[in-house]
Amino acid sequence: MLPSCLRDSGKSSIALTNIDVSLEQEQLIGEIAEIIIPATKTPGAKALNLHLFTLKMLDDCYEKEEQELFFKGLDALQDKSQQQFSKSFQKLTVPERQQLLLGVEKDEQATPELKKFYDIIKSKTIEGYMSSKYVMTNLVIWELVPGRYNAYYPVKSA
Amino acid sequence: MSNINIDGQKTNTYDVIVIGSGISGGWAAKEFTEKGLKTLVLERGRDVQHIKDYPTTNMYPYEFEHRGQIPLVVQKENPIASRCYVFREDAMHFVVKDNEHPYQQEKPFDWIRGYQVGGKSLLWARQTQRWSDFDFEGPARDDFAVDWPIRYKDIAPWYSYAERFAGISGNKDGLSELPDGEFLPGFPLNAVEDYFKGVVNKKFANRHVISARCAHLSKPNQIHLDQGRAKCQNRTLCQRGCPFGGYFSSNASTLPWAAKTGNLTLRPFSVVESIIYDDKKGKATGVKVIDANTKEEMEFFAKIIFVNAAALNTNLILLNSKSSRFPQGLGNDNGQLGKFVAFHNYSARISAEYDGLKEFSTDGRNPAGGGYLPRFRNVYKQETNFKRGYAAGFSAYRSLDRDSSGVGETLKDNLAKAPLGPWRVGSHMMGETIPKESNFVSLSKDKKDAWGVPLLNISVDYDENDHLMKKDYIEQLTEMFTEAGFTNIKANESSQAPGLDIHEMGGARMGHDPKTSILNSWNQIHACKNVFVTDGACMTSTSTQNPSLTYMALTARAVDYAVKALNKYEI
Numbered sequence: 249m250l251p252s253c254l255r256d257s258g259k260s261s262i263a264l265t266n267i268d269v270s271l272e273q274e275q276l277i278g279e280i281a282e283i284i285i286p287a288t289k290t291p292g293a294k295a296l297n298l299h300l301f302t303l304k305m306l307d308d309c310y311e312k313e314e315q316e317l318f319f320k321g322l323d324a325l326q327d328k329s330q331q332q333f334s335k336s337f338q339k340l341t342v343p344e345r346q347q348l349l350l351g352v353e354k355d356e357q358a359t360p361e362l363k364k365f366y367d368i369i370k371s372k373t374i375e376g377y378m379s380s381k382y383v384m385t386n387l388v389i390w391e392l393v394p395g396r397y398n399a400y401y402p403v404k405s406a
Numbered sequence: 407m408s409n410i411n412i413d414g415q416k417t418n419t420y421d422v423i424v425i426g427s428g429i430s431g432g433w434a435a436k437e438f439t440e441k442g443l444k445t446l447v448l449e450r451g452r453d454v455q456h457i458k459d460y461p462t463t464n465m466y467p468y469e470f471e472h473r474g475q476i477p478l479v480v481q482k483e484n485p486i487a488s489r490c491y492v493f494r495e496d497a498m499h500f501v502v503k504d505n506e507h508p509y510q511q512e513k514p515f516d517w518i519r520g521y522q523v524g525g526k527s528l529l530w531a532r533q534t535q536r537w538s539d540f541d542f543e544g545p546a547r548d549d550f551a552v553d554w555p556i557r558y559k560d561i562a563p564w565y566s567y568a569e570r571f572a573g574i575s576g577n578k579d580g581l582s583e584l585p586d587g588e589f590l591p592g593f594p595l596n597a598v599e600d601y602f603k604g605v606v607n608k609k610f611a612n613r614h615v616i617s618a619r620c621a622h623l624s625k626p627n628q629i630h631l632d633q634g635r636a637k638c639q640n641r642t643l644c645q646r647g648c649p650f651g652g653y654f655s656s657n658a659s660t661l662p663w664a665a666k667t668g669n670l671t672l673r674p675f676s677v678v679e680s681i682i683y684d685d686k687k688g689k690a691t692g693v694k695v696i697d698a699n700t701k702e703e704m705e706f707f708a709k710i711i712f713v714n715a716a717a718l719n720t721n722l723i724l725l726n727s728k729s730s731r732f733p734q735g736l737g738n739d740n741g742q743l744g745k746f747v748a749f750h751n752y753s754a755r756i757s758a759e760y761d762g763l764k765e766f767s768t769d770g771r772n773p774a775g776g777g778y779l780p781r782f783r784n785v786y787k788q789e790t791n792f793k794r795g796y797a798a799g800f801s802a803y804r805s806l807d808r809d810s811s812g813v814g815e816t817l818k819d820n821l822a823k824a825p826l827g828p829w830r831v832g833s834h835m836m837g838e839t840i841p842k843e844s845n846f847v848s849l850s851k852d853k854k855d856a857w858g859v860p861l862l863n864i865s866v867d868y869d870e871n872d873h874l875m876k877k878d879y880i881e882q883l884t885e886m887f888t889e890a891g892f893t894n895i896k897a898n899e900s901s902q903a904p905g906l907d908i909h910e911m912g913g914a915r916m917g918h919d920p921k922t923s924i925l926n927s928w929n930q931i932h933a934c935k936n937v938f939v940t941d942g943a944c945m946t947s948t949s950t951q952n953p954s955l956t957y958m959a960l961t962a963r964a965v966d967y968a969v970k971a972l973n974k975y976e977i
Contacts, residue, residue, distance in 0.1 A: 284813045292818075308477040349813050374810055378821060379467045387822040390467060394640045394770040399594035401769035403804075403826060 262300050264307045267315050273322065276337060277302065280325070281373045283345045291382055293373055301376035302369055314364060321365020325352070328362070415707060420446040420671065423693055423708040425678050425723065428525025430941040430957040431714035432656030432664075433568070437965035438710075439669035446706055447661075448676040450698060450715075451521030454500075454528065456634075456657045460647030462496045470495045489906055490518045492529050497645040500528050510850055512865035514903035517718065517910075523674055524657035525716060526908065527954075529645050532621045532653050534574050534955040535778070535797075536565050536585045540785050541949035544838075548784075548793050551746060551841045552917040554946045555927035558585065564959035572654040572958060573630050575638075575774065576619030584616070584780040584951075590624045592617040593774035597766035598802035598829045603777065605890040612785065613886075615800055618778040621654035621955075633659050642771045653773070675699050677857045681711055681736050681937060683729040689936045689977070690736070696857040710936050710968050710977065714961070717942030718747070718847055721913035722862045724924075724939075725849050737924050737931035743914055745846040748948045750909040751796065751837030751872045754899050756883045758892035760802070760829040767804040767826055776801025781838075781950045783878065792874035796837035797950035798883065805830045831892055835879040838950050839904075840871055841912050866904045909953055911945035929964040936977040940964045 258271030269277075281293035281302060293299060306318055325348070329337045332351070333344055340348065352358055352366045377383060384390040421443035424434045431447060438445040453459070467473055474495045481488040484504045493501050502519040509517055520526040539558045545551040562585070569588040577592035595603060595617050603615035622638040623630050635651030635658055644653050651658035664670040675698035682705065684691045692707035713720045721744045727736035735743050776799065783795030807827035809820040850861040880897045887895050904910070917923025920932035929944050931937045940961040942953060971977045 285818055286814055288815050288818065290818075305472060305475075308479070309472060309475055310478065346813055353812070370810075370813075374821065375473065377818075379473045381466070381468045383822065384466065384468060392464060392466060392641065392643075396770035397593060397640050397772045398769040399596040399599075399772070401767045402765060403767045405764040 260303065262303065264303060266312070267303070267307050267319075269303060273319075274299065274303065276322065277369065279338065279345070280349070280369055283342070283349055284370055284373045285377050286342075290387070293377070296377065296380045296382055298373045298376040298380070302372040305372050305375075306368060310368070314368070317361045317364040318368055320361035321359075321363070324359060324362045325365065328352070418692075418705060419707040420444045421708060422446070422710045422712065423448065423706055424712045424714055425693065426525065426714035426716060426719075426941065427523045427656055427661060427672065428520070428714065428716055428941070429527040429530065429656060429954050430961045431525070431712070432527060432660035433958050433961040434712040434714055434940065434965055435664040435670055436660040437962050438969070439664040439667040441965070441969050442667075442669065443710075443969065444669050444671070445664065446671045446673060446708065447664075448678055448693065448695060448706070449523045449525075449672065449674045450677045451523065451674060453672070453674040454522045454524050454647070454657055456651065456662060457647070457649050460649065461499070463643065463646045463649050465496065465646075486516050487518065489516050489902070490908070492645045494645075496643070497529065500645070500647075507855065508861060510853065510861055510863045512863055513867045515864040515866050516903045516905035517864060518905065518908045519716065519719075523661065523672065524655055527655040528647055528657060530954060531775075531952065532644065532773070533775070533778070533952040534569075534572075534576075534619050534621050535780070535951040536587055537561070537949055537951055537956055538583050538585050540583050540781075541947070541951070544794060544949065545947050548788065550793065551947050552915065552919065552922050555916050555918045555923075560927070561956070561959050561963065564963040565955065567962055568955065568958035570627075571629060572621050572659065572955075573623045573626065573635070574619055574955070575622050575624040577617055579614065579616045581614055581616070581780060583782075583785050587619070589619070590627070592619070593622070593624060593772050595777055596768050596772070596802055597763045598760055598831060599777045599800065601760075601763060602800060602802070602831070602886075602890050606779075606886060609889050610782075610886060613779065613782040615777045615779055618774040618776060618799070620774045622773045623652055633663055635659065638773050640771045640773055642773055644773070677859065678715065678723055679703075679726065679857070679859055680723065681713070681727040683727065683731055683736060683934065685729060685731050690934055696859070698857065701857060709972060710938070712961075712964075712968075713937065713939045713943070714941045717910045717913065717945075718862060718864065720939055720941055720943035721747075721847050722849065722859070724914060724943075725847075726860060732933070736937065737914070737933050739933050740921050740924075742843075742922065743924055744848050745843045745913065746841035746915055747845045747847060747866050747910060747912045748839045748841040748945070749866065749904045749911065750907040750948060750950070751839050751868065751875060752834060752907040753837075753868070753872070753902055754876045754879050754897060755832060755834040756880065756887065756895065756897050757830065757832045758887050758895040760831055760890070760892050762891070763829065764826070775799065779833075783882075790874075790878060792871045792878065793840060794838040794871075794875070795950065796835045796875055796879050798833050798835055798879065800831070800833045802829050802831045804828075831887070833883050835876065836907075836950050836952070837872060837875045837879065838948050840869065841915070841947060842869070847913060864905075866910070868904065909942075909948065911942040911948050911953060914939050914943040915946040916944050917946060928967045929960055930968075935971075938964050938968060
């Protein structure tokens with residue numbers, strides 16, 4: 249993690265207990281999450297605050313070592329962006345950002361911090377998305393009160 | 407001037423004291439109050455009123471900060487509770503936290519407790535099967551523990567009685583090893599559960615797969631509506647407390663029923679320290695209580711005392727009830743109190759896949775959880791290298807083939823429109839364990855809890871019989887799964903400690919002989935006739951059935967006996 253004096257002035261927009269996140273890091277994580285789940289005709293990661301969910305889960309549900317790896321991995325992603333495109337992640341086009349992330353996903357030789365970072369941000373973005381109010385009330389409906397059990401529900405065979 | 411002590415005695419005097427408000431205490435309260443007896447129910451935890459005190463019951467997954475997951479700091483503070491499947495964000499407030507109520511593990515034992523009105527009846531898995539004589543005759547036939555002082559015929563009418571009120575869904579399966587009861591319509595098996603049932607029927611003699619019987623109102627009768635309960639809505643969010651009263655709990659059913667009679671006094675925050683025994687009268691006269699909040703000590707008096715504090719806590723209270731007549735604990739003339747504790751062996755599960763029947767899935771949710779295989783080992787005669795046997799759960803569900811590779815719009819589409827994958831099937835074992843003197847609980851000699859009550863030492867472990875049984879379960883289920891054409895069969899031998907099954911039983915077992923048991927055939931302490939134990943502590947053996955239904959029936963039966971005995975001036 250960067251010492252706080254080197255950080256952008258702002259702090260994360262949500263209250264966090266164990267991790268120290270700058271507004272700049274939060275926004276960067278939001279941009280990365282948005283590449284994973286982009287806004288299309290339906291809302292994407294930023295609109296659904298999936299990056300904030302990721303930070304909340306990172307803060308409360310991960311070991312300290314994993315949290316440290318996450319932020320090292322975030323820095324490593326920036327380094328990788330510089331190496332590959334001579335630009336920071338924020339300045340990449342969307343296709344470049346996708347290319348960068350897919351590169352990490354497919355790279356079996358990726359460093360542990362990059363792997364951990366990507367694993368956490370991707371799995372939590374997906375978890376947050378699938379359990380978001382938007383998805384659960386519009387796309388994959390979750391019922392509080394099903395009121396039925398059909399044990400032989402006909403479906404098209406796969 | 408009136409004598410303060412006498413006044414105190416008067417206002418604190420009831421016909422009956424019931425210690426504990428869980429599944430059996432709730433039944434004791436209902437039965438006694440219905441029979442017109444003034445009944446005091448003492449609960450060590452807080453009050454939980456039906457519906458009103460179910461804070462998470464109508465929450466959507468996205469309303470939970472961590473989507474159900476328990477934060478790491480809470481997990482680390484509560485390693486024992488965290489191993490329990492109900493200790494999630496939606497129900498953790500109904501589970502005792504490790505450091506609030508410590509105990510001493512002489513051997514690893516995950517003691518899962520629910521200290522609140524309703525106890526664990528809010529949290530239970532709601533599976534309800536009767537015992538048969540294959541179970542009651544087990545200890546005598548297979549030479550362990552002591553002979554049960556009752557047989558199926560003694561309890562059968564009380565099973566019916568309890569089932570009619572609680573509301574049990576199931577099918578009349580006609581199996582001698584798992585007697586039929588007074589059932590509401592059973593929940594159906596799905597396509598693959600039915601298919602497996604067919605395979606087992608055809609290829610394995612005397613093995614059966616039935617729809618699990620459970621305490622859910624599939625189709626309520628008037629008696630259930632009268633309790634203020636409604637049809638189960640298939641939410642399967644039961645551990646949060648059900649706003650419909652769709653499943654049986656003390657909170658939804660027996661306690662409000664008892665309250666309606668006007669004969670119930672419910673006192674939460676009442677830690678029972680001990681039962682008071684009067685040497686001159688030759689019986690128990692009341693209980694000593696510590697107020698959980700103020701720590702004030704007080705006494706309550708009654709003619710009859712029912713101990714329903716949950717199996718191990720019942721042992722604790724009896725062990726701590728010392729008098730000159732009973733220096734080793736109430737009713738403990740033979741030194742056996744706290745010994746012969748047993749549990750259910752849940753230490754293995756099996757999963758697999760099935761590639762057929764893809765024209766079906768399921769819609770809605772099944773509160774029964776799927777299928778149940780009654781014990782098939784050693785039922786009619788001894789046939790294996792271990793004693794007794796196991797029941798098994800069996801369920802199938804259609805998985806989703808979720809492609810979560812890549813990023814962007816394709817990923818987003820893939821997530822929302824994941825196609826159905828193969829069926830997945832799973833089973834878990836529920837093995838009978840053999841009660842042994844070496845599996846016991848005792849009082850700590852020097853450590854006390856915040857209320858001055860000695861901590862409980864728990865010394866309970868698996869034995870060779872349990873390991874052999876587990877091995878057999880894995881072999882037999884693997885064979886049955888293979889026969890059914892299931893693939894990718896994986897056995898998981900969990901290393902879970904005893905206790906996590908939440909089926910701990912015994913310590914104050916029933917028996918014919920006061921020399922080798924604590925309770926008689928009416929759940930009455932041999933040597934102290936006005937104290938009864940009708941929770942898990944009374945169990946002579948464990949068999950394989952989920953025990954709660956048997957506690958309900960034993961409780962109603964014991965209350966009936968106690969009231970008759972009281973009226974005949976026998977107690």
